[in-house]
Amino acid sequence: MTGITSREIHLVSRPEGLPSADNFSLVETTVEQVSGQVLVQNLFMSVDPAMRPPLSNGQTPLNEPMTGGAIGKIVASDNPELPVDTLVLHRFGFREYFASDGKGLQAIKVEDEPLTTHLHILGGTGLTAYGGLLVTGALQEEENVFVSAAAGAVGSVVGQIAKIKHCRVAGSCGSDEKVDYLINELGFDYAFNYKTTSISKALHIGLPEGIDVYFENVGGAHLDAACGQMRPLGRIPVCGMISAYNNKGARSEGVTTLSNMIYNRVTMKGFVVYEFNDMREQFLTDMRTWMAEGKMKYQETIMQGIEQAPAALIGLLEGKNTGKMLVRLSEAG
């Protein structure tokens, strides 16, 4: 079979602090599909904060195609189980085409929803919010909930699930436009711009009775402020700490309020999304129902073309996305 020209993103040097465009390279290559393989054309790829620490800690190899969640379409097939036109979810992002023996490809069935929702609200992002809030956070109806990075992919789902559960919800985010989005589009009770407001003061205003569940996406000053305002038997599901990801060793700023965990018997627990894999069916049923009822909205920030993938990752770390950051890898997407 003949080869096809493809472009892919390589990491060529390890960033210190915020990555820059010259840490990455756009490389042209030829993809050969051999006997028994399928050829996949990528349509969209996901851009995730978790991609940042491995750029510096050595886990992302230099001078090889980077990896990450993506959706592709099978455009040639020598595998009867994966015929042409099958849509597949996989981890071979940051490239336009690839050949595969089928390992690591998960066929997806798209109903009425836009394809891209499988990379966020109906995919790992949504499950992270759902499991992290309901299982790790053990959310109860009518509690007081604070979520940081609230206008992002995970945070926006967390806030809306909490509203569905009749909670009072406050969110933090990095711009006044995002504050407006959280309150007026997503129905948050309170939101504030952490870049221009004291987090601690804002939490006293937004959740004057204190916080039952703090869904932690940011770390550092956010955790410092929230931990000091946790109510008795409060929970802090630790999803991420993006404020630390550009730091050496992803080390976060110090937190000075941990003694409140003793007085108020607060639980802080980290989690990873794969813990919730066995809830996927219930999660999808709930999310589809909430979407159909208009209770679960989403936004996407989509950059165009593989050459924009590094800018999308850098932009995510600078807060340029509202909702899910994606890159469209093909006009067919």
Ligand SMILES: NC(=O)c1ccc[n+]([C@@H]2O[C@H](COP(=O)([O-])OP(=O)(O)OC[C@H]3O[C@@H](n4cnc5c(N)ncnc54)[C@H](OP(=O)(O)O)[C@@H]3O)[C@@H](O)[C@H]2O)c1
């Ligand atoms: N545990 C898991 O299994 C799991 C799975 C998925 C994601 N996560 C974590 O969940 C969090 C959110 O991920 P996501 O995919 O939904 O990303 P996202 O929230 O859509 O995008 C990241 C957002 O973080 C904010 N941010 C960036 N630097 C910041 C800083 N120094 N301080 C405060 N906010 C900052 C920016 O928004 P602003 O404009 O508001 O600054 C940016 O838009 C991340 O910490 C991620 O690592 C964990």
